[in-house]
Amino acid sequence: MFKPYHVYIEKEALSYKQTKELKKQLESRHLPIDVIENGQTKVAKGRDTSGDEVLMISVYKNQEFRAAPPFADYAIPFVSGCVGRCEYCRAAQCRSFVRVYVNENDLLKKVKRYAQKGLAVTFEGSLEADPIPTEPYTHALAHMIEFTAKQPNVFFTFTTKFTDVDSLLCLNHQERTKVRFSINTDTVISSFEEGTPSMKERIMAAFKMMKAGYPVGFVIAPVFVYPNWKEDYLMLIKRLKEYLESAHPSQPVTFEIMAHRFMKVAKNHLFQVVEDPYLPVDIQEMSYKYGPYFYGKNSYDVATMDQIKELFEFGLAHLPFNYEIKYIV
Incomplete structure (x- = not known):
């Protein structure tokens, strides 16, 4: 559970x-609380030396939701800023505070407006941050899950590395909310995902959600190529087989597999904000690809990507339940 100071x-x-409800709850934990002018975030950053442990309570003002392909049609913003400290993540590098939005009813009304056309619409709840750590305070996921269950053409999904899912297990979800767990090898988690649960803990949280009837998927990302990477990722798949063998998921389990990629400017920034950073990537060994918005990223070359695809297609074929590989990129 996220514990701001x-x-x-x-x-x-x-x-x-x-x-008012949040303030009462936080006061009961004897946390220091200050009221600031709207948008006065520099004051908050200036007072605290560890921004990722600061909680900001705000109102979401954007008129429209952001598009969120390929995961969903639109992103619904319950929280921004992340409590994880993954070295490869842009959000972690910014060291921003965690911000929750209290005009939840306004957001749900907007969801209804987006869904009025009669077509199925999927909303993504984790585009700007992992929503699980703040859930014990806001209950925003629980409200969205139960709201979605009552809407004939609305679906909801979110991705998490965190495992505090017990409060979601007994909700009426009508299989309209899909939970996607971001997992990786023990090597990657221990080396680059500080402040996040272990591989086993994440898989066991997925097991709980499957037993509760939720559609579940796994995001294996970023896939790093390092010494013994093949053995490590095959071990990850073996653990999925072992821990989920008795889960009997209600729908095929989906897999989204993404190799590590980065912009050179982001890697340079990492070395400025993270003490003694290390990522197992070498620009000289990677290919440069242009994206849809006229900027490019470094990614593994074709031969390496072929090895990654071959490994996961081979390994996942041994799972004891129905699955679907959405993409390997």
Whole structure:
């Protein structure tokens, strides 16, 4: 569970019922709470030396939801900023505070508006941050899951590395919410994903969600090529087979597999904000590819990508349950 050491409330948020409930809950934990002017984030950053442990309570003001392909049609923002400290992640490198939004009813009304056309619409709840760590405070996921279950053409999905899912197990979800667990090898987690649960803990959380009837998927990303990487990723698949053998998922388990890629500027920034960083990548050994928005990223060459695809297609074929590989990129 996320435990901030300081809380800031923007004045505009004080008029919301959820803010009052949050404030009462946080005060019971004897946490220091300050009210600040709207948008006065520099004050908050200046007072605290570890921004990722600061909680900001705000109002979400954007008029429209962001598009969120390929995971969903739109992103619904319950939280931004992440408590994980994964070295390869841009959000972790920014060292921003965690911000939750209290105008939840406004967001749900907007969901209804987006779904009025009669076509199935999927909303993504984790585009800006992992939503599980703040769930004990906001219950935003629980509200969205139960809301989605009542909407005939709305679906919901979110991705998480965290395992505090017990509060979601007994909800009426009608199999309309899909939970995707981001997993990786023990080597990658211990080396680059500081502050996150182990591989086994994540898989066991997925087991709980499967037993509760939720559709479940796995995001294996970023896939790193390092000494013994093949053995490690095959061991990861073996653990999936062992721990999930008795789960009997209600729908095929999906897999989204993404090799590591980065922009040179992001890697340079990493070395400025992370003490003694190390990622098993070498620009000289990687290919440069242009994306859809006229910027490029370094990624593994064709031969290496072929090895990655071959490994996962071979390994996943031994799983004891129905599955679907969405993509390997």
